[in-house]
Each structure stands twice: as structure tokens, then as C-alpha cells.
Amino acid sequence: MRPHTANRRRTLAQRDARLGLTLISPTLLIVIAAVVVPLLWSVLISFQRLKLIEIGVANPFAPLTLANFNRVIGSGILWSSLSTTVVYTVGSVALSITLGVIAAMLVRKPFRGRTLVRATFLLPYVAPIVAVTFVWRTMLNPQFGIINEFGQKVLGWSEPIPFLSQASADWNLLGAHIPVPTALLTVIAFEGWRNFPFAFLFVMARLEAMSREPEEAALVDGAGYLQSFRYIVLPQLAPVIALLAILRTIWTFNDFDNIFLLTGGGAGTQVASIQMYTLLTVQRNVGAASAQSVILAILLILMLAIYLLILRRRGEKA
Amino acid sequence: MTAALNLRSVRGRRSGPKRSARQRMIGLGRALGIAAFMFAVLLPFYYMFLLSVKPIASLLRDPGSLFISIEDFTLSTYVEVLGPVSGGGQGFLTFLGNSALVALISVIVALAVALPGAYAIARLPFFGHRQVNALFIAAYLFPAIVVAIPLFVLFTRLGLRGSLVGLIFVYTAQTVPVAIYMLRNYFETVPVSIEEAGLVDGLSRLGILRRITLPLSMPSIAATGLFVFMIAWNEFLFALLFLIDKRDNWTVSLGLSQLSGSVEVSTTVLMAGSVVLTLPIIVLFFVVERYLTGGLTAGAEKG
Numbered sequence: 001m002r003p004h005t006a007n008r009r010r011t012l013a014q015r016d017a018r019l020g021l022t023l024i025s026p027t028l029l030i031v032i033a034a035v036v037v038p039l040l041w042s043v044l045i046s047f048q049r050l051k052l053i054e055i056g057v058a059n060p061f062a063p064l065t066l067a068n069f070n071r072v073i074g075s076g077i078l079w080s081s082l083s084t085t086v087v088y089t090v091g092s093v094a095l096s097i098t099l100g101v102i103a104a105m106l107v108r109k110p111f112r113g114r115t116l117v118r119a120t121f122l123l124p125y126v127a128p129i130v131a132v133t134f135v136w137r138t139m140l141n142p143q144f145g146i147i148n149e150f151g152q153k154v155l156g157w158s159e160p161i162p163f164l165s166q167a168s169a170d171w172n173l174l175g176a177h178i179p180v181p182t183a184l185l186t187v188i189a190f191e192g193w194r195n196f197p198f199a200f201l202f203v204m205a206r207l208e209a210m211s212r213e214p215e216e217a218a219l220v221d222g223a224g225y226l227q228s229f230r231y232i233v234l235p236q237l238a239p240v241i242a243l244l245a246i247l248r249t250i251w252t253f254n255d256f257d258n259i260f261l262l263t264g265g266g267a268g269t270q271v272a273s274i275q276m277y278t279l280l281t282v283q284r285n286v287g288a289a290s291a292q293s294v295i296l297a298i299l300l301i302l303m304l305a306i307y308l309l310i311l312r313r314r315g316e317k318a
Numbered sequence: 319m320t321a322a323l324n325l326r327s328v329r330g331r332r333s334g335p336k337r338s339a340r341q342r343m344i345g346l347g348r349a350l351g352i353a354a355f356m357f358a359v360l361l362p363f364y365y366m367f368l369l370s371v372k373p374i375a376s377l378l379r380d381p382g383s384l385f386i387s388i389e390d391f392t393l394s395t396y397v398e399v400l401g402p403v404s405g406g407g408q409g410f411l412t413f414l415g416n417s418a419l420v421a422l423i424s425v426i427v428a429l430a431v432a433l434p435g436a437y438a439i440a441r442l443p444f445f446g447h448r449q450v451n452a453l454f455i456a457a458y459l460f461p462a463i464v465v466a467i468p469l470f471v472l473f474t475r476l477g478l479r480g481s482l483v484g485l486i487f488v489y490t491a492q493t494v495p496v497a498i499y500m501l502r503n504y505f506e507t508v509p510v511s512i513e514e515a516g517l518v519d520g521l522s523r524l525g526i527l528r529r530i531t532l533p534l535s536m537p538s539i540a541a542t543g544l545f546v547f548m549i550a551w552n553e554f555l556f557a558l559l560f561l562i563d564k565r566d567n568w569t570v571s572l573g574l575s576q577l578s579g580s581v582e583v584s585t586t587v588l589m590a591g592s593v594v595l596t597l598p599i600i601v602l603f604f605v606v607e608r609y610l611t612g613g614l615t616a617g618a619e620k621g
Contacts, residue, residue: 013443019523020444027435027494028450034491035457038468045468106351117352119607123359126603128552130571131592134578135362138369138585146365149382193358225344247459254461257554261575273463280467290467297464304456 045290052284068291092191100199125197133261167268183267370589395590421550436501458495504538541609
């Protein structure tokens with residue numbers, strides 16, 4: 001019997017490995033079919049001439065051309081949409097993480113009803129995007145929206161503010177006229193509302209795992225609340241904030257739904273993904289839209305690489 | 319927990335009147351902060367519900383009102399939004415059916431695929447393990463818009479555009495990576511020793527998965543399933559790209575977004591549609607909230 005044991009153990013490990021491949025293969029196939037292959041195909045289409053009307057007979061072996069990239073990069077639309085995207089992304093990410101950290105600090109200490117409050121804070125993030133954007137649009141409506149009504153009746157605005165259709169407004173501040181991108185700021189505010197729960201969740205989990213002793217000691221020694229936050233809590237939150245920043249940047253950078261549903265990409269909110277959708281459905285140029293999506297994908301892969309690097313660094317420390 | 323309690327009692331003993339006044343200030347600030355967040359979070363949902371039970375005339379007469387009088391209260395908005403188009407309604411009942419069908423089948427397929435996959439990643443040392451894991455993380459983080467065009471072209475060529483089957487395929491593919499991630503995190507918490515005991519008792523690997531690991535992971539599986547359901551139910555971009563020409567196949571999200579662009583349907587009726595779209599998600603969310611938040615942030619507290 002003895003010589004058999006070693007043999008059997010090896011076959012168990014081998015069998016495990018083979019079973020592992022069998023069990024993983026359906027997932028692998030789906031991910032390859034729905035993400036990897038489309039991505040490669042997207043690259044191919046971006047080098048071909050393809051109009052929307054021809055896609056029923058699209059030929060993967062059509063001749064290659066650089067026309068799409070010339071068109072997208074040369075027209076200048078790419079750069080203006082990219083700069084809008086960067087402003088939108090930086091603003092949204094910063095706002096949602098700041099709000100998330102504040103919210104997590106607020107509910108850190110136990111109180112009655114805390115579970116319910118924490119669950120409620122997550123609602124903006126889980127609610128259907130179409131429904132919440134529709135409510136926001138209605139609330140901000142210049143004719144009968146509650147916000148403009150409140151602003152005019154209580155805050156004394158002389159006229160309603162077209163939050164989602166005004167590209168830029170002049171704010172008169174001490175005699176200086178400052179142009180303010182109204183619609184862009186509004187969609188950033190929406191992003192803050194919609195996504196702060198995501199940061200909230202992560203920061204809360206980190207806070208719960210954090211020892212309170214250094215803070216208690218600092219309080220006893222007379223440190224203020226803000227001081228202890230600044231010098232004790234925030235440094236410990238830095239890694240999770242970095243992780244959140246890169247995750248949210250990846251998602252916000254290519255975000256389509258929010259802006260499409262709020263402004264349709266008008267009034268100075270034409271971000272890169274909306275630009276791509278316009279190329280596809282309005283200009284009906286599948287090739288150019290693909291070229292735009294390939295450029296987005298390259299930027300995205302760069303960000304993903306940074307993310308994986310951060311993960312690896314964290315892994316080494318842990 | 320006990321450590322925290324002790325600390326608080328220590329601090330309580332030391333604090334003089336000055337400190338307690340300051341702490342009361344902090345406590346008040348915290349309460350106000352929480353109230354402000356609650357208000358900002360809930361106002362849109364309250365407004366949604368409020369407008370859904372008002373006639374449009376009442377809204378236009380007094381747009382600033384945050385309340386509803388008894389005589390104005392109406393459910394006719396719901397009747398109109400849910401009713402079939404032939405009967406003068408907006409057909410949301412059909413859309414609800416489509417959304418539920420697509421979401422449910424996506425959940426079933428995603429779980430059927432992700433359960434064995436997550437187990438393999440958590441437990442079995444197969445060739446290319448790390449690469450597969452990295453691929454799934456990348457696929458999870460990759461936004462849909464980047465692969466939307468080739469899928470659009472592909473489905474048009476296959477004749478699947480406009481059908482719910484194509485949508486189910488996309489939703490499954492989009493949710494499988496995150497489902498794997500959530501389930502794997504849970505499987506890894508199941509003690510290996512229990513599984514080894516099963517091996518010693520003569521169970522096969524699949525027997526262990528079926529008899530030991532799956533029953534132990536039921537809460538996590540339920541949470542993952544509901545998470546997939548939420549993603550599929552809420553999804554907008556692919557529904558827009560694939561189904562726009564086929565009104566009969568519209569999901570609730572697509573229906574609401576399409577009709578809210580037209581002037582013929584009144585805002586209050588569409589608010590009723592929003593409530594119909596949102597309510598199932600909120601109910602589901604409160605049922606599974608505890609498991610869901612644990613699964614999503616697992617690993618985050620490592621810092």
C-alpha cells in the first residue's frame with residue numbers, strides 16, 4: 001500500500017488542478033467573449049471605415065486605415081471632451097470622497113438608530129440611475145422645480161437658474177466677473193451625491209478596524225477634535241483614500257449614464273464617453289467612435305496599471 | 319467592544335466640566351451633520367414619492383409645496399403609468415415584466431457560472447491561477463462603454479440586438495467578475511479543515527462544494543445574487559443601445575428615460591414610474607444590506 005500513497009497524493013493535486021480549470025472555464029469563456037474579444041475587435045474597427053448603416057454586413061477583414069484616428073484627434077473634439085472629462089472626474093472624485101469621509105466620521109460613534117442611518121446613507125448609490133437623475137432634473141427644473149422655487153422664495157434669487165442647460169454664468173464677485181460652468185458643476189454635485197456612499201462604505205470599514213487608543217490619548221492630552229482627525233485619523237485613512245481615488249477615477253472617467261441622463265451632454269458637459277456615443281448614433285461613424293473608445297481604453301489601462309501597482313504594494317506591506 | 323466601553327468610562331471620569339461642555343458641542347455638531355446628510359440623501363426620494371401621488375395641476379399651482387393635501391392625493395398616476403398602451407397607459411407593467419425577467423435570468427446564469435469559478439479561485443491550485451484572477455479584476459473595473467461598440471456590432475450581425483437574450487448575455491458577463499470576487503472572499507473564510515475532513519471521509523471535491531461549502535455560504539450567495547439583480551435591474555446603457563427600437567422589450571429604466579424626454583407624458587405620471595422602478599431595489603437593499611456591505615468591502619479594512 002505504501003508506494004501508492006505518494007502516487008495518490010500527487011494525483012489528488014493534479015485532479016484538483018484539472019477540476020479547477022474545468023470549474024473556472026465557463027467564467028473565463030464568458031469574460032473572454034464579452035470583454036476581451038470585443039476589446040480586440042474594437043481596436044480592429046478603429047482602423048477600418050465603418051458606417052452605422054453597414055454594420056449588418058461588417059467585414060472584419062476590411063482594409064486598414066488611420067482615417068478614424070486622424071478624424072478624432074485632428075478635429076479637436078477629442079481634446080475639448082478630454083479636458084471636460086478631466087475636470088468632471090477630478091471634481092466628482094474629490095467631492096464624493098470628501099463627503100464619504102465626513103459621513104463616515106459622523107456615524108463613527110455608536111448611537112441609537114445608527115444601523116438605519118448607515119443603510120440610508122447608501123441609498124443614492126443603489127437606487128436606479130434613471131430614476132434618481134429624473135428626480136434631480138425635476139427638482140432643478142427652472143419652471144416648477146423645488147430648488148428654484150426655494151431659491152426664489154427664500155433665498156431671494158431674482159430669476160430661476162437653469163442648472164442643467166446653462167453652460168456658464170457670470171458671477172459678480174466684488175466687481176470681478178467670474179465665469180462659472182453651471183451645468184458642469186451641477187453634474188459634479190450630482191456625482192458627489194450619487195457616489196459618496198461608496199467612499200463612505202470603504203472608509204467606515206477602515207475606521208472600524210482602527211484602534212481608538214491613540215486618539216483617546218491625544219484627547220486626554222488636550223488635542224482638539226480637528227487636530228486628532230488631521231494628525232491621527234487621516235494618516236491612517238490615506239491608503240484607503242488612495243485606493244478609492246483610483247477606483248472612482250477609473251469609473252468616473254468613462255462614466256456615461258449620469259451625464260447622458262442629466263444634460264444629454266449639452267451645456268459644456270460633453271465628456272469623452274458622450275462624445276463617443278454622439279459619433280456612433282448621430283454621426284453614425286462606427287469607426288471613429290471605436291477610435292475614440294480605443295483612446296479611452298488606453299487611458300484606462302494606464303490607470304488600471306497604477307491600481308494594480310498600488311494593490312501589490314499594499315499586499316507587500318500587509 | 320468591552321475595550322471601547324472601558325476607555326469611555328475612563329474618559330468620563332477624567333473629564334471636567336469644561337471638557338464635557340466641549341464634548342456636548344461636538345455631539346451637537348455631529349447630530350446636525352447627520353441630520354444634514356439624512357436630509358440631502360432622502361429629499362430626492364421623498365420628492366419622487368410626493369410628486370407621484372399628486373395631479374400635475376396641483377404641482378404647477380404650488381411647486382414649492384413639500385406636502386400633499388388629502389383632497390389632492392391620487393393614485394391615478396400609477397394607473398396611467400402601469401396600464402397598457404392600448405388602454406391609454408404607458409405600458410410600464412410590460413416593462414416591469416421585462417426588467418424582472420432579464421434580471422432574474424441574469425442572476426441564475428451568473429450564479430451558476432460564478433459559484434464553481436469562485437470556488438476554483440479560492441481553493442484549487444490550477445495553472446494560470448494568478449493571471450485569471452487579474453483578468454477578472456480588470457474585467458470588473460473595465461467600464462461598459464469601452465466594449466459597447468463591438469458588442470453592438472456583433473449583436474446586430476447575430477440578429478440578437480433588440481432581443482432580451484442579448485441583454486441577458488451582456489448583464490451576465492458584466493456581473494460575473496464582481497460575483498466571483500464577492501463569493502471568493504467568502505469561500506476563503508470557510509475553514510480548510512472542514513473541507514479536509516470531508517476529503518478524509520471520502521467526499522470528492524464537487525461533493526465538498528455541494529455538501530459543505532455551499533450550505534455554509536448561503537447568506538453570501540443570497541447577497542451576491544441580489545447584487546447581480548440590482549445591477550441588471552438598474553442598467554441603462556446596453557438597454558439603450560440594444561432595445562431602443564423595440565418598445566415591447568423595453569426595461570423600466572429604458573422606458574422611463576425615453577418617456578421623460580417627451581412632453582406628452584406628465585411629470586407626475588413619470589414620477590409614479592420612477593417609484594415603480596426604485597421601490598423593488600430599496601426593499602431588496604434593506605433586506606440584504608448587512609451581507610452586501612460586508613461582501614463588497616472585504617479586504618478594504620486591511621488598509
